[in-house]
Structure formats: C-alpha cells, structure tokens
Amino acid sequence: MNIEKKISEKIKEALQSLYGAAVEKVALEKTNPDFVGDITLVVFGFLKLSKKKPEETATEIGNYLKANVPEVADFNVIKGFLNIVVSDAFWSDYLKSIYSKPFINAALPAGAPVVMVEYSSPNTNKPLHLGHIRNNLLGFSVAEILKAAGNKVVKANLVNDRGIHICKSMLAWQKWGNGETPESTGIKGDKLVGKYYVEFDKHYKKEVETLVQQGKTKDEAEKQAPLMQEAQQMLFKWEAGDKDVKELWATMNGWVYKGFEATYKMLGVDFDKVYYESQTYLLGKSIIEEGLAKGVLKRRPDNSVYIDLTADGLDEKTLLRADGTSVYMTQDLGTAIQRAEEVKFDRLVYTVANEQDYHFKVLFLILKKLGYKWADGLYHLSYGMVELPEGKMKSREGTVVDADDLMDEMIATAAATSKELGKADGLSEAEANKLYQTIGLGALKYFMLKVDPKKKMLFNPAESIDFNGNTGPFIQFNYVRVQALLRKAKDTMSFDTSAALNAPAQLLPQEKELIIKLYNFPVVLNQAAAEYSPAIIANYVYDLAKEFSQYYHDNPILKEKPEVALFRLQLAQTVGVAIKSCMSLLGIEVPDRM
C-alpha cells in the first residue's frame, strides 16, 4: 500500500483519538532536503482542533504514528512541521518489489479511456520548421505519457493539403518551374514545393508594389494583383474538380509527403490516423441547419450564419459566409463531430500553438451549445511560441530555422564532440552514426521538452547543442555509466540480473534518496498526464540522473565486497531502467555507450 496514503489515514485516526475531531483530508508533502525525514505534515491547520501549540500538536501526532505505524521509524518536530522518517526496511522492500520489472506498466486496463491526440497538422506548401518541431515533440510525448498513464491513445495528424497556399506553390511551379522535380534537382520534395511558395511571394510582392504605385490602396492591391487572382482561379478549379489542377496538386503534395515522411522518421514521431483536409473541408455544413433549428445559430439578412457569443464574453462568430461557403471554424466543428462518431473518444487533445487560444475557446463553446456531451472531453494543448535570441522567426527575414537543417546540425555537433573526446573509438561507422544521431537528437528533444509547454520558449542554438548540465546527453551519459557497470560486472563477478535482491539493513542516505525518487514516479507520471506536460517527466528524469551521478561519484560499486557490490549494481540497474523508460516517454533514445 502507498505509504503516504497509509500515514494520512493514520493521521486521521490520530486526530480522532487525540482531539475527537473528524478530518476529511490530510495533505502530506515531501520533507525539505535540509531537514531529517521523508514525509512532512504541516500541522498549522489542526491547531484549532488541538487547541495546543504547533510543537505540542505535532509531537502528539508524531508519537501516535510511531506507536501505531510500523513503517514510521522516527519523527522530529520543527515549529509546525512534523517530519516523519520512514524505515529503511520499507524502502528496501519497495526496491525489491520493482527490481527487474518493467518500470512502466505497458498493459492497458480493460475499458481504458480512449484519448485522441492530434498533433503536427502541417500545411503542405512549405517544409517543417522549429515551431513544428516543438509541436511534434510535444504531441508525441504527451501521447506516450497518456499511454503510460493507462489511456488508449490514438495519435492523429490532420494535414492541411488544400487551399490557397498550396495553389500559390502550384502556380509558381507552373510559371517558373521548368518541370523541376525532386528527382531532377535532388531537392527534398517539401523543400522544392516550399521554394515555389517563396517564388510566388516574391513576384506577388512586386505586383502589389506596382499597383500601389499606381495609386491603389494596399488592401486593393493585394486583392487585385494578377498572381493572386490566378491563384484564386486555380483554387476554384480545384474545388470544381478540374482534372489538370487536381493532377498537379496530387503530384506536388506527393513530393511534400515524401519529404515530411523523412522528417518525421528522423524526428521519431508517428501517427495512427492521418486525415486530409481535402476530405474533411466540407464537413460541418450539415450541422448549420441543425444549429439554426435549435436556435443556437442565427441567420443574418444577407444569408450568412453566425453564433452570438457576446454573453460569454466573446464576439459574434460567422460560420457560413453570405455566399454559403464555410469557414475554418465550420470545418473544425465538422471534423470534431466526425471523430466523436468514428473514434468514440473520451478525450480529444488538440496540440496547437497558443496563438489559436481564442479559436479553440470558441470551437469548444459552440459544440457545447450545440448540445454534444463529449465536448467536455475536448482539450486544447496550447503551447507557447518558439523564439530565437534575435526575436520571432520571420520568413521574410530568412530567420526561419528549418527542421531538417536543425537536426542535421545537432547530429553533426554531436559527432564532432564525440570524435574530439575519442568516445566513438572502436565503433563501426554505422554504430558511430547511430550514436551521433541518438545524442544529437537527444539534446534537441530534451532541450525543447524540459520547458513547460504553456510557456513560450527561447531557442538558443548555441545552448541547445550543449551536452553539460540539465541536458539530454547528461542523462544519457548516466544511463551509459550504468550499462558500463553492468557489462563489467558480468565479466568480473559474473553478475546475474536474475539474482534476488538483498538490501543491507541500513541504506546510505543517497541510496534511500534514489529509492524514494523511484517510488515517486507514479505520482509524477499522473501529474504529467493530468497537466499534459512532458516537462514534468523531463525534470524528474534529470533529478534522478543527477542524484545517481553523485551516488556513483561518491561510492565505489565494483570494488566493494560482493554482497555490497551486488546490491549497488542492482540499484544502479533499476535506475538505468527508470532513466530509459522516462526518456522513452519523451521520445528520446539512450545509447549503451557514448
């Protein structure tokens, strides 16, 4: 049984027995490291019941616990704080109970809640950049965390494959592409399509400029520029099913998908379901009638349809234009309803940057007003933007950090550092390359995931490539140390991982700390799942690795006499498994040597 739970039950008993008071909930916390003890009860809240001084109250409760709870070895009182010492035997037994078992329970309970996590959702007109990396890493990691916390997870990607943006690329390619293909140029498909998107923009800007010089307003110029008109024409043709346009569209999107696939593979993310907007963009129109009938939606004289959210502190939101066409919101309503029917999710998580907070607020509210019960299970995983030291990424200033380039750079830096330190000596080229990739991507992923998703983050390329301190490679290194120990132990003392674990009667303080850290994992995992925050896992695994690093530094393991060495190895092994498991929740691999 969970020790906190047991102690808090006993504290309720103590309050009943000592002061005749019934208390509903007793909150415990971890003892501050500067004091002796493992678990702390703050007694200020009970003074009204005891009618005694804080010290006296705490001592009375402490005495009761020590007498009635075998696991409570001792206690001390400082002001209103009752610090409880849990016996070494309890911690040793706990370690024994998890030794040589999977650190994370992979089996899902029957009837596990179904959670759909949508993430990535790129546009097909340009390659993925740094912002997408945060999105992809977050979405993937949150999905893994929810899985580990006992949910049946469906990862989904909604590809924005249609619209004016891709038409711009198509048009520019027709005009200036000279039949270029990824094959003929050797350029990655998504990059090639992106190149023509930029090309369009260049010519378009010139046209706008010319029109402005001729006396048009900027607004007029932007709408009337011939290139924009042509792109619009192309979109109409696409919607009308024009064969040539559809063919070009399919071809160029095909190039992009091949490029995306390579980026996703390198990034290590995957999806259970891929949706395409070309197949979903008409959804949602059908519910307009329903909404009008229910009186939730209203029609304006010009025939456009809207919902009035001013009573909720929001604005009026148009859902159908006067010409009867739908807007993005309408589409999102439709896809949500479709998924609710198709997947029957308990929760649907949208991984989308916080610039769309308003959009999702409105989306969820409309679905609730339309009477869908499942709308309560919708969640916007809103994450902050990634900024560079010089400010926001701006495509026209060329400061956009390309996802592929960034990963390549991280891997190259890992390679250079490894070679410099002679860490790759004795590895085959394939092994060495795999190692560089593991370290480079580990650094990048950890750097991005250790920050609270809700907060905007600063991406400093120089610092992200650092391998010291609170970084992915530092954590990987401590895993590697464990593996080196285990390898050596197999040779020198025929260490056998199937041997039973026998703990010493008295644990070293650092050993106890490590076991307590391991013991806390389920709480940490649940918190990470509840808050949709990989950062909580990242901070946890860093703490664990740091704690182990000090233990390793201060205490020889293999040089000790056999029974001590055996226990320390088994503890190290357990820590290694824990590190690897936590890193996998972040989508980060660990090497066996580095």
Next chain:
RNA sequence: GGUUUCGUAGUUCAAUGGAUAGAAUAGGGCUUUCCUAAAGCUUUGAUGGAGGUUCGAUUCCUCUCGAAACUACCA
C-alpha cells in the same frame, strides 16, 4: 480600445499556499594513482512595483508598470 497569457540570479529554466526561493549555464576557486572527467566539489548572484487575504504569498485578489498573442464572411 477589449480579451487572454507572461514578468524569478547576467542568461535559460524550477518551485499542490509552507521551513533558509531550487537547478543549469556564465563568472571566481578546486578535484584525475578513483567503475567513462560528456564527471564531481566550492563560491558569487533573483521573485518588476504598491496594496490586500493568510499563522505563512513566487503562488490567491486589486491596482500599477512592462512584454507577447488574439480580437476577419483568413487558414
């Protein structure tokens, strides 16, 4: 203008209303006859400002200053 979010060491990040606000990095000073020094030890240094609630506030409330995002019949 309105709505929302955010202001913590030089910098990048932590802290269910709890004890002396933790790390990392940068700067100062050390450690290698020791299982991987991609390590460890040590030192300097912070809650934007003013009130309030509380035994206790980085955390909750009000005001204020500063930053960002959103506020389309765009996606």
